[in-house]
Amino acid sequence: MKKIQVITLFPEMFEGVFNTSMMWKAQKEGAVEFGLVNLRDFGIGPRKQVDDTPYGGGDGMLLKPEPLFAAVAAAKEKDPTAKVLLMTPRGQRWKQATAQQYADDAHGYIFICGRYEGYDERIVSLVDEQLSVGDYVLTGGELPAMTIIDSIVRLIPGVLGGEASAEIESFSDGETLEFPQYTKPADYNGMTVPEVLLSGNHAAIAQWREEHSIKAAKE
Numbered sequence: 220m221k222k223i224q225v226i227t228l229f230p231e232m233f234e235g236v237f238n239t240s241m242m243w244k245a246q247k248e249g250a251v252e253f254g255l256v257n258l259r260d261f262g263i264g265p266r267k268q269v270d271d272t273p274y275g276g277g278d279g280m281l282l283k284p285e286p287l288f289a290a291v292a293a294a295k296e297k298d299p300t301a302k303v304l305l306m307t308p309r310g311q312r313w314k315q316a317t318a319q320q321y322a323d324d325a326h327g328y329i330f331i332c333g334r335y336e337g338y339d340e341r342i343v344s345l346v347d348e349q350l351s352v353g354d355y356v357l358t359g360g361e362l363p364a365m366t367i368i369d370s371i372v373r374l375i376p377g378v379l380g381g382e383a384s385a386e387i388e389s390f391s392d393g394e395t396l397e398f399p400q401y402t403k404p405a406d407y408n409g410m411t412v413p414e415v416l417l418s419g420n421h422a423a424i425a426q427w428r429e430e431h432s433i434k435a436a437k438e
Contacts, residue, residue, distance in 0.1 A: 221251045221375060222301065222327030224294045225364055226287070228269065228334055230255040232361050242369070245378045254297065258282075261289040270335050279336025287331065287342045294329045301327035302347040304367075306360030310349030313367055321367075322374035330368070332360030398428040 225233055236242060237253045245251045262269045263285055270280040291303060302324075311317070321328070331346070343349070352363040373379055401412040415427045 220249055221322075221372075222254065222298045223251060223330070223368055223372075224254040224256055224298065224301065224327070225330045225332060225361075225368075226256045226258055226290045226294065227330075227332040227359075227361055227364075228258050229332075229359070229361060230257050233365065236365050236369075241373055241378060245372050245375065248377055250375045250378050251372055254294070256290050256294050258286055258290050261286040261293070273336070277336070281336060282333060282338040282342070284339040284341045287338065288345065291329060291331070291345050298327040298329070301329045303329045303331065303345050305331045305343070305346040305349045306333060306351075306363045306367075307349050308351050308354070308356055310351040313350055313352050313363075313370070315370070318367070318370040319374055321371045328371075330360070330364040332364050334359045396432060398432045 227233070233253075233255055237246070242251075242253075246253065258269055259267050263283065269283055269286045271283050273279075273281050295301065331342070350363070350367060352366050357363065401416060405412045405417060413427065415423050418424070
């Protein structure tokens with residue numbers, strides 16, 4: 220079973236995601252175990268402070284090191300060998316091949332979701348990998364963490380229900396997009412399903428799908 224923990228100031232954001240659809244099924248099947256660590260629980264003083272102004276001046280607030288170090292330590296108590304992952308725009312760009320590597324890895328994961336204008340740089344000493352979902356800035360690391368977790372969990376054997384389904388999807392070979400697909404009816408408002416898909420000729424269908432996958436990747 221793969222253990223995935225998330226350190227966040229907003230654990231409620233994950234409750235619906237983790238308890239719905241594929242994520243819920245993955246837990247039910249014993250493929251994954253989720254844990255939510257509320258960073259506020261490790262805040263300092265009566266107000267449970269987790270942020271402060273940056274040295275040298277500047278706008279905004281930074282996450283303090285003490286709460287994050289304590290939160291990671293608490294998560295490590297539950298999974299000592301887990302890898303710590305920091306969601307940050309400057310991190311490694313997430314790709315399908317990376318998702319497969321993470322799904323195959325026996326380690327659990329501890330996701331750190333940043334907030335405000337950033338974090339004290341010293342927390343990087345805790346981190347095994349810095350990850351990004353794209354060249355843009357979001358309000359916090361929660362949405363990137365959800366995206367990455369979804370892409371990992373769906374590749375764990377048994378979660379999708381059919382092992383071939385993950386293999387034929389977009390980007391699985393690193394080059395092509397998934398081919399167009401159709402279902403009934405064969406004619407909807409004059410828009411028809413390609414004749415080859417109705418032919419029953421499996422060789423011709425396979426060739427059509429390969430050609431259209433390559434075409435989609437070039438567009």
